């Protein structure tokens with residue numbers, strides 16, 4: 134298959150992750166996370182975040198998010214998140230399922246970012262026993278619409294959460310893209326702004342599989358290992374979920390690949406701006422470009438063999454760049470968008 138823009142998870146495994154898996158594949162090792170690779174990966178993540186966080190490795194983002202959220206609340210609580218949050222729109226109710234019924238309370242906000250006035254309103258409008266008690270604020274960084282919360286915005290979010298006694302969860306499926314975009318430290322983007330737990334994505338940034346659940350508030354990690362096991366998320370050959378983190382962090386690949394994906398999205402956006410009838414819907418601050426395209430042009434691009442989704446976010450056509458996207462891929466797509474332009 135040619136390189137596509139449907140999702141960053143269409144891309145393969147980056148050399149650094151692949152190499153680390155090969156190294157972890159030399160002979161026997163203890164199982165269920167009781168091995169040297171897992172220990173080292175945890176250490177590397179603690180170094181990266183400059184704090185003694187609790188780290189767990191799970192298979193995918195849905196598990197990371199829903200198990201992390203479940204550990205932050207009880208079934209009668211509620212989780213405040215953006216109406217376009219992945220946990221709301223793309224996880225098949227997993228957060229509600231794993232928390233035994235915790236309700237998601239949706240708020241709006243421009244460009245995929247929660248509006249803090251809307252959060253305040255949702256949290257404060259009821260304080261009686263009939264309303265599910267707000268307990269968690271969940272944000273996505275970078276967002277589902279390819280935007281990035283600034284450090285100031287994150288600090289305000291953290292402050293709002295603290296004021297209302299809410300735990301703060303960050304869906305960081307594309308956390309690396311956000312860090313690359315902000316040129317801030319991972320610590321600043323998370324616990325220094327008040328984030329209690331981060332789901333740090335590996336898959337979309339060049340791993341075969343795996344996300345790290347990172348508790349900065351270590352109290353909240355209590356018995357999380359049992360939760361993972363019960364949910365079928367305790368890998369017996371854990372070293373293969375852990376090793377890619379070592380390879381990727383030691384080489385700096387995690388940030389380099391994310392910065393590359395962001396740069397490709399920027400190049401794509403630059404190439405598309407002048408095309409008549411094509412509108413870029415949100416500021417491309419990470420590795421996504423959303424386009425408003427006439428239906429005929431969407432069909433024409435599909436006919437030319439391009440895969441892309443049109444149901445994500447507010448219905449635009451989404452183009453994602455990855456660590457593997459090349460300049461030629463971007464030029465090919467720009468050419469085809471230009472050729473199929475109706476305007």
Ligand SMILES: *Cc1c(COP(=O)(O)O)cnc(C)c1O
Pocket residue numbers: 193194195196198219220273276277304306307336337
């Ligand atoms: C891809 C993605 C996830 C994880 O999805 P899985 O398919 O379960 O790995 C989580 N959050 C966001 C915002 C995503 O884009």
